[in-house]
Amino acid sequence: MNISLVGVGGQGILLTSEILSRTAALAGMDVKKSEIHGMAQRGGSVISQVRFGARVFSPIIINGMSDILVAFEKTEALRWRPLLKAGGKALVNNQEILPITVSSGQQPAVENPDSKLGEFFGDSLSTINAAALSSEAGNPRTANMVIAGALSTLTPFTADLWHEAMAGRIPAKLLDVNLKAFEAGRAAISAP
Amino acid sequence: MEHKVLLSANEAVAQAAYHAGCTVAAAYPGTPSTEVMENIAKLKDAIRCEWSVNEKVAAEVAIGASLAGARTLVAMKHVGLNVAMDPIMTFTFVGAVGGMVVIVADDPGMHSSQNEQDSRVLAKFARVPVFEPSDSQEAYDMTHAAFDLSEQFEVPVFIRLTTRTSHASTLVNIDPDAPRKEVVSKGYTKDIIRNVAVPAYARPMRARVEKRTEALRNFAANSEFNRVEKGDNHLGFVTAGISYQYVKEVFPEFSVLKLGLSNPLPVETIRNFAATVDRLVVVEELDPLLEEQIRAAGIAVVDVKTPLRMMELNPMRITALRQELLGDATPPPVQSTLDGLPNRPPVLCAGCSHRGVFYILAKLKATVAGDIGCYTLGAFAPLSAMDTTICMGASIGSALGMEKAGMDGRIAAVIGDSTFLHSGITGLLNVAYNRGTITTVILDNSITAMTGHQKNPGSGTTITGAETVTIDIAAICRAVGIKRVCEVDAYNLAELERVLKEELDAPEASVVIAKGPCVIATKANVGATPYVVDPNKCTACGLCFKLGCPAILRGEAVGKRFKSAIDPAACIGCDQCRQVCKFNAISPRS
Numbered sequence: 001m002n003i004s005l006v007g008v009g010g011q012g013i014l015l016t017s018e019i020l021s022r023t024a025a026l027a028g029m030d031v032k033k034s035e036i037h038g039m040a041q042r043g044g045s046v047i048s049q050v051r052f053g054a055r056v057f058s059p060i061i062i063n064g065m066s067d068i069l070v071a072f073e074k075t076e077a078l079r080w081r082p083l084l085k086a087g088g089k090a091l092v093n094n095q096e097i098l099p100i101t102v103s104s105g106q107q108p109a110v111e112n113p114d115s116k117l118g119e120f121f122g123d124s125l126s127t128i129n130a131a132a133l134s135s136e137a138g139n140p141r142t143a144n145m146v147i148a149g150a151l152s153t154l155t156p157f158t159a160d161l162w163h164e165a166m167a168g169r170i171p172a173k174l175l176d177v178n179l180k181a182f183e184a185g186r187a188a189i190s191a192p
Numbered sequence: 193m194e195h196k197v198l199l200s201a202n203e204a205v206a207q208a209a210y211h212a213g214c215t216v217a218a219a220y221p222g223t224p225s226t227e228v229m230e231n232i233a234k235l236k237d238a239i240r241c242e243w244s245v246n247e248k249v250a251a252e253v254a255i256g257a258s259l260a261g262a263r264t265l266v267a268m269k270h271v272g273l274n275v276a277m278d279p280i281m282t283f284t285f286v287g288a289v290g291g292m293v294v295i296v297a298d299d300p301g302m303h304s305s306q307n308e309q310d311s312r313v314l315a316k317f318a319r320v321p322v323f324e325p326s327d328s329q330e331a332y333d334m335t336h337a338a339f340d341l342s343e344q345f346e347v348p349v350f351i352r353l354t355t356r357t358s359h360a361s362t363l364v365n366i367d368p369d370a371p372r373k374e375v376v377s378k379g380y381t382k383d384i385i386r387n388v389a390v391p392a393y394a395r396p397m398r399a400r401v402e403k404r405t406e407a408l409r410n411f412a413a414n415s416e417f418n419r420v421e422k423g424d425n426h427l428g429f430v431t432a433g434i435s436y437q438y439v440k441e442v443f444p445e446f447s448v449l450k451l452g453l454s455n456p457l458p459v460e461t462i463r464n465f466a467a468t469v470d471r472l473v474v475v476e477e478l479d480p481l482l483e484e485q486i487r488a489a490g491i492a493v494v495d496v497k498t499p500l501r502m503m504e505l506n507p508m509r510i511t512a513l514r515q516e517l518l519g520d521a522t523p524p525p526v527q528s529t530l531d532g533l534p535n536r537p538p539v540l541c542a543g544c545s546h547r548g549v550f551y552i553l554a555k556l557k558a559t560v561a562g563d564i565g566c567y568t569l570g571a572f573a574p575l576s577a578m579d580t581t582i583c584m585g586a587s588i589g590s591a592l593g594m595e596k597a598g599m600d601g602r603i604a605a606v607i608g609d610s611t612f613l614h615s616g617i618t619g620l621l622n623v624a625y626n627r628g629t630i631t632t633v634i635l636d637n638s639i640t641a642m643t644g645h646q647k648n649p650g651s652g653t654t655i656t657g658a659e660t661v662t663i664d665i666a667a668i669c670r671a672v673g674i675k676r677v678c679e680v681d682a683y684n685l686a687e688l689e690r691v692l693k694e695e696l697d698a699p700e701a702s703v704v705i706a707k708g709p710c711v712i713a714t715k716a717n718v719g720a721t722p723y724v725v726d727p728n729k730c731t732a733c734g735l736c737f738k739l740g741c742p743a744i745l746r747g748e749a750v751g752k753r754f755k756s757a758i759d760p761a762a763c764i765g766c767d768q769c770r771q772v773c774k775f776n777a778i779s780p781r782s
């Protein structure tokens with residue numbers, strides 16, 4: 001299975017992709033994770049790709065080969081659609097972070113991104129409001145785990161396995177609030 | 193107990209260095225190599241490690257450690273190897289005592305680099321063995337093997353990583369609790385004939401290098417890292433490094449000769465493999481280094497038309513190769529992206545201390561020879577205040593060259609603190625000595641920010657957190673002969689303007705050190721009081737937009753112009769926009 005995670009620096013993409021990779025490893029699969037994050041700190045795009053299965057060769061997922069596109073930000077979902085295979089699922093966080101080119105007026109913002117997302121991804125689109133759900137769960141900084149929870153429903157792994165991967169990576173004192181956020185994301189996507 | 197852990201190749205190298213008994217490690221940061229040393233630093237009790245001031249010094253530290261009998265590692269990015277080549281080129285003559293491993297990480301496709309170059313070419317030039325791992329397991333195993341090989345043949349050994357191995361995590365079978373290999377230091381033996389490269393002693397060394405290269409070629413021919421994976425023999429692939437993974441992905445059914453130890457090239461192994469397949473194809477990332485050697489040995493190689501010679505390879509490009517060779521490849525259908533999407537370029541952080549200097553230099557219409565660091569972002573709109581960028585340290589020499597060419601107007605060199613200490617000092621010495629009149633602006637944020645905030649000699653602590661001297665940059669500038677040296681608060685725009693104007697117009701060489709800590713490194717961005725724009729005072733003049741601060745947003749439209757507004761979540765209250773505003777419209781939130 002091929003999963004691409006895209007967004008903007010500071011959104012917690014790398015932690016999410018690491019937990020996804022660890023979950024796949026716990027499931028006994030071969031797994032590779034590759035990322036480009038050089039400019040993350042300075043507001044640039046971040047992309048992380050995770051592939052797992054019986055045997056994985058290339059760490060890179062090419063255009064048209066992602067089973068799932070997880071976008072932490074709406075403009076990035078539109079930008080990276082070419083990665084998604086025909087019929088693949090798009091999981092999009094309902095957040096828009098304006099790039100400097102827009103806030104400084106050099107380029108226009110995307111007009112009505114929500115309808116563009118609908119047009120682009122149709123039935124394969126799931127959206128999630130990670131900011132709201134993470135605040136409800138107790139800490140707005142766990143928005144990435146809300147997204148991980150939503151993503152978990154699209155993967156072949158049990159919630160228990162995801163929990164185990166999270167426990168192996170997240171400091172004990174923050175684990176509970178992260179698990180709560182994860183469950184909130186899971187519930188939000190399962191509910192029709 | 194052995195078990196599988198997910199590691200990047202950078203992490204795997206660090207683990208292996210520890211397990212293989214490495215005791216001295218030196219590096220200068222550079223993407224994608226940086227995490228090698230960052231992970232070694234976690235093992236600081238076992239490995240003496242340092243951020244050296246540049247790659248040449250790092251290599252020299254490793255050379256000394258090797259001559260003293262210790263196992264040692266040095267790490268750098270591809271362009272860092274250019275800097276380190278001088279000592280390496282002669283140390284290959286002298287030869288290692290304790291195992292010396294050189295980690296060099298290439299960046300095909302230039303994700304975070306100023307150029308693209310294939311370090312294997314320099315390894316061949318230096319006549320040193322090269323390992324090319326294709327995943328983290330191999331990075332781990334090859335690092336072990338490289339230490340052994342280095343001692344067996346008395347030669348520094350290269351491990352060539354690339355972005356897609358350095359920054360990809362794959363499963364590695366290791367026992368993290370395994371005891372560290374007890375490598376007894378060989379100790380130091382004084383041996384002038386062996387260790388002093390003067391012509392009389394270097395000539396016999398030269399002959400030994402050639403003999404060693406042939407011995408290494410034989411070794412490579414029998415190495416377990418050079419292996420044939422038999423398959424359909426209509427096609428046979430010779431490949432190395434990450435390219436192997438793409439070949440296996442796209443041509444799973446065909447025979448492959450995987451070269452893990454690719455220099456010196458085991459030509460006879462390739463000849464034997466070629467004899468077992470109908471057509472031989474070479475797939476390698478960047479330069480046709482293997483292919484040219486194979487052809488030179490008279491072995492027939494398919495003349496591939498698919499362009500694979502520059503930029504990063506990926507399964508898509510190898511699929512194009514399959515289409516060329518077999519005509520049976522169907523690339524997956526690809527859906528379009530949205531036309532006219534706004535770009536998301538990196539920008540200087542909100543409140544970055546570099547911003548004001550560029551704002552003022554643009555205002556003073558200076559020609560700016562730039563350098564490499566976060567501050568290179570000053571080249572982009574709306575600041576657009578950097579005219580050139582070449583390599584680390586090049587700003588000062590090239591600014592002097594502009595002056596000597598008779599260019600009109602104000603000429604400045606702009607360079608960061610880490611870059612100045614890396615390779616700017618000699619350039620400045622040259623300006624003083626050769627009577628230049630340019631102004632060198634040193635952006636001193638006391639950290640190596642671009643590559644992830646590593647300590648440098650201006651930081652006051654070492655890689656391990658130990659306290660150390662804090663280098664006095666102003667004193668260095670005076671010591672190399674610059675008389676006009678001053679320090680300015682990088683956030684005081686009026687003072688910056690006054691000083692820069694005065695120094696740029698002065699008839700002799702000068703240095704302006706703009707001081708302001710990196711706000712990310714000092715976490716000044718956390719919990720700061722943001723500024724606000726009073727919409728009643730803002731006249732939509734647009735001046736503050738020229739700072740290019742990502743926290744300054746477009747507010748209410750006034751005709752074709754816009755008032756400004758500040759994003760309170762992004763603003764760190766650096767005060768620069770308040771100073772720029774002529775209408776007192778900006779102030780700290782009360």
Ligand SMILES: Cc1ncc(C[n+]2csc(CCOP(=O)(O)OP(=O)(O)O)c2C)c(N)n1
Nearest residue numbers: 222272564565566608609610611640641642
């Ligand atoms: C020879 C070489 N080594 C390493 C690098 C990677 N690199 C790019 S910029 C930089 C450091 C910049 O630090 P500094 O000059 O202090 O500027 P800052 O990023 O802090 O603004 C490094 C290490 C490089 N480009 N070239």
Ligand code: SF4
Nearest residue numbers: 540541544566641710
């Ligand atoms: S990381 Fe530091 S030096 Fe780099 S742009 Fe941000 S504030 Fe400036």
Ligand code: SF4
Nearest residue numbers: 543741763766767769
């Ligand atoms: S004070 Fe002004 S320039 Fe500084 S971070 Fe805030 S908005 Fe940006």
